[in-house]
Amino acid sequence: DAGVIQSPRHEVTEMGQEVTLRCKPISGHNSLFWYRQTMMRGLELLIYFNNNVPIDDSGMPEDRFSAKMPNASFSTLKIQPSEPRDSAVYFCASSPYRGRDTDTQYFGPGTRLTVL
Amino acid sequence: GDSVTQMEGPVTLSEEAFLTINCTYTATGYPSLFWYVQYPGEGLQLLLKATKADDKGSNKGFEATYRKETTSFHLEKGSVQVSDSAVYFCALRVGDYKLSFGAGTTVTVRA
Numbered sequence: 001d002a003g004v005i006q007s008p009r010h011e012v013t014e015m016g017q018e019v020t021l022r023c024k025p026i027s028g029h030n031s032l033f034w035y036r037q038t039m040m041r042g043l044e045l046l047i048y049f050n051n052n053v054p055i056d057d058s059g060m061p062e063d064r065f066s067a068k069m070p071n072a073s074f075s076t077l078k079i080q081p082s083e084p085r086d087s088a089v090y091f092c093a094s095s096p097y098r099g100r101d102t103d104t105q106y107f108g109p110g111t112r113l114t115v116l
Numbered sequence: 117g118d119s120v121t122q123m124e125g126p127v128t129l130s131e132e133a134f135l136t137i138n139c140t141y142t143a144t145g146y147p148s149l150f151w152y153v154q155y156p157g158e159g160l161q162l163l164l165k166a167t168k169a170d171d172k173g174s175n176k177g178f179e180a181t182y183r184k185e186t187t188s189f190h191l192e193k194g195s196v197q198v199s200d201s202a203v204y205f206c207a208l209r210v211g212d213y214k215l216s217f218g219a220g221t222t223v224t225v226r227a
Contacts, residue, residue, distance in 0.1 A: 004159070031213060043160075043205070043217045056214070091159055095213070103148050103167070103209055107159035 004108035012114045018080040021111045023092030031095040038088045082115045118143040122206040122218035137191040139206035147208040149189040154203040196225045
């Protein structure tokens with residue numbers, strides 16, 4: 001399998017611009033997670049989808065952040081407007097719903113976002 | 117709430133040295149425990165896991181034993197290589213899906 005795919009790998013934008021991060025989970029996985037990683041706060045769960053439905057968005061920092069999962073093979077995380085403090089590495093991860101690895105999350109390579 | 121505390125780094129070792137990274141947890145139930153590894157420029161990868169007390173997870177020469185009496189899940193490797201240089205994260209599963217990660221320990225192995 002190709003693993004979790006994220007795009008872009010790097011994004012540099014200016015404050016106030018809209019940013020869209022994309023994720024394709026592993027085929028057959030029904031759980032999808034968005035994380036943010038910073039030096040100060042470590043790894044934070046932003047939102048969790050199960051069967052394309054947002055189950056837990058308590059980690060989304062504020063209304064500027066939104067996430068969608070229109071189908072089982074695609075999700076987006078959007079920041080509008082972006083701010084310098086949003087600079088971080090954003091990871092997408094997925095988990096299967098059957099088998100012995102249902103408790104394991106498979107991470108993508110991440111998107112490094114820099115907001116100037 | 118449920119959380120993990122892992123030893124702060126950075127840790128610098130010579131090749132073939134013994135590595136141990138301490139991890140302790142606080143949990144109300146009986147969580148599954150994990151070690152993830154993050155190589156430079158990459159996402160996290162599962163290194164090993166244990167789902168119940170006294171289970172030992174192992175992979176690529178790394179081992180960790182789920183110790184309920186000491187609420188610990190220390191990571192060990194007997195002889196490290198330069199390729200083991202990475203950031204190591206201890207984590208526990210909270211409820212049905214949430215992972216609570218430690219702060220990460222940066223390990224550098226010198227040739």
